[in-house]
Amino acid sequence: MRHPREGSLRTRLAGLLAATVASAVLLMAGIAYLVVARQLERGQDVALQREATRIQRLVQAGSEFLASSSDTCRYASEPACTRLISASASPESGDAPLRVKSEAVEVARGRLAVAFFTVRAPGRSVRVVVMPTVPGEAVMVGLPITTVDITLDRIRAVLVVLGAVGVLSSALIGYIVAGVGLRPVRTLAAAIDRVARTRDPRESVAVERDDELGRLARSFSAMLSELAAANAAQQQLVADASHELRTPLTSLRTNFQLLERPDALAAATRIELVRAVDDELRALQSLVGDLIDLAHGDELDGDRVEVDLDVLLEAAVATAGRHWARAAFLLRGAPADGAALVVSGDPERLERLVSVLLDNAGKYSPDGGDVEVQALATDTGIRLVVADRGVGIPVADLPYVFDRFFRSPSARSLPGSGLGLAIADQIVRAHGGSIRAAARPGGGTIVTVDLPGA
Known part of the structure; x- marks a missing residue:
């Protein structure tokens, strides 16, 4: 069994508008967040690669400051953390934040020109770039991305707050707009209620609009006018029929009263009365038939x-x-x-x-x-x-x-x-x-x- 939808049309329209705005806000917020995150990550990768290029040149020039940093992270220049790895290094070896990844080993072996990845550790996340230095070796350079994470968290919070405010505002505006837009509907509903309560179709709906609601109100007013005209015609027909029936019925009653006294009437008079009654009954039958014909109205009952x-x-x-x-x-x-x-x-x-x-x-x-x-x-x-x-x-x-x-x-x-x-x-x-x-x-x-x- 299907149940009717609960709530007013105004509430449903406001809810529909709020849901539409919420969908649009979520979509735009998601796109904005992805774009901002991508731009931040790209800017960080550019800075990270610039730092890695500097260290790569130092290593290629024979600098000794990374000679002992094969297993640990060394901050050659704050906040960058560097580490040298060889082609024989094992994946997932070493301590965080510069734990060796398979991509880093592939760069040391010369199979990749450069590799980027992110290492997540409790309390500290690092964005890492791996670049080759000399044959069989590569350098890993990492930069903390805590600031980027904090920025993205703030952006998410702002987008959530703005989205919530937008949805609530749209729901409120939608409720107000729906109330104004549905005012003609309430006027129409009130007129229908009055017609149903009073059973008087002489009702008018004053809605001066050129949209669908205005046309609906004008159609309803036209329908009420037609109903009022039909009701007036029906009442007039009943009144006229009652008036026309009263005369033959009165004459019939008089003649029957005379026929109830057969001893006071001559035979010829009684015969005349019987004929008069017969004529009046025929006229009455004809009148009833005419009224039945008029009851058909202006529409055909069956197919042409x-x-x-x-x-x-x-x-x-x-x-x-x-x-x-x-x-x-x-x-x-x-x-x-x-x-x-x-x-x-x-x-x-x-x-x-x-x-x-x-x-x-x-x-x-x-x-x-x-x-x-x-x-x-x-x-x-x-x-x-x-x-x-x-x-x-x-x-x-x-x-x-x-x-x-x-x-x-x-x-x-x-x-x-x-x-x-x-x-x-x-x-x-x-x-x-x-x-x-x-x-x-x-x-x-x-x-x-x-x-x-x-």
């Missing part, structure tokens, strides 16, 4: 499929002709080249769209009025046009005909809930299209739907 609009229109026109017998439904405008008009979308919702438009046209058409239905291809997709000869829509009401429960004053005497065109608008938007209504020359209404082709 290709729908042949010609076939769909033929079936829908035939159904509407049977249901609205007083109107003449005419399907016009088949493609001249015989190409099918194919739309990508949900077949059931597209069928519902055409049914709503045809029912709306048939409902408001006079006896014998024609309803022309035409589908044609455009540069951007498919266009569906439904034109009737009904009462028409006043120009002042055209901007509102697709609102939920809106009914023009000229149409309020006819049955309906005012949801048909709102459902059509929702289905069209779900398919990425557009819908508009306009007055038809000579009277009536033209509804135009543009849908993207498959």
Whole structure:
């Protein structure tokens, strides 16, 4: 089981910055120490080789001052310590600090031109150079490196102190910088907490930044705006639906109360009441169905499929002709080249769209009025046009005909809930299209739907 990381993001960012700085400090300190140590050692080797060259020349000139120093270290010139060795000397012979090494024997035998090495002894370390003098002999010259060791120890201590100060400073600065940088995140988190606590999406996040956090805050504000709009639309739908349901329910209750007194009603009156109840139940069922359609929203539930609009229109026109017998439904405008008009979308919702438009046209058409239905291809997709000869829509009401429960004053005497065109608008938007209504020359209404082709 994985456990969530402990600690705040601010602490983790500060720790990450401190670890990064610590790595950089350790790397730079190591490089600096190696460079300084190498420079000190090189400077010491130069001085040591200069002293060894001087002694080498003395020996080669026949000086006798090293004649008795074959087994011991002799300080010919302080602080240098010298010792003569022969080619027959045994490695690791002699006393510290100038104990014979195999490299020194190789120089005495002429196999090496010069050799450097360090002899470590308790309380005293010596850097040694071995140079040949006369055939079969070599001289070992050593200089104490205590001063160099002390210098390197001090450098290590300084680097450790500076590194620790750098790491602590970086951690502190990182903590402060992370706090300033994460301030928008805290603002965003506080807004989220308020929304979760109050369940009110009408919240704004004021973060004026152009970086990723600013874009995150703006995206969150946009999401809250969308949620607030959806919540307001849902509340409005519930309020409107409650208002629309109240009238048929009240009428049903009244009629049922009358039917509960059969002795006080004539047979003809009772039959009329039963028919009225049936009509009201049908209207109520239709209203509930419309509300269910509106609940689908502007998104398609399933995958899109290709729908042949010609076939769909033929079936829908035939159904509407049977249901609205007083109107003449005419399907016009088949493609001249015989190409099918194919739309990508949900077949059931597209069928519902055409049914709503045809029912709306048939409902408001006079006896014998024609309803022309035409589908044609455009540069951007498919266009569906439904034109009737009904009462028409006043120009002042055209901007509102697709609102939920809106009914023009000229149409309020006819049955309906005012949801048909709102459902059509929702289905069209779900398919990425557009819908508009306009007055038809000579009277009536033209509804135009543009849908993207498959």
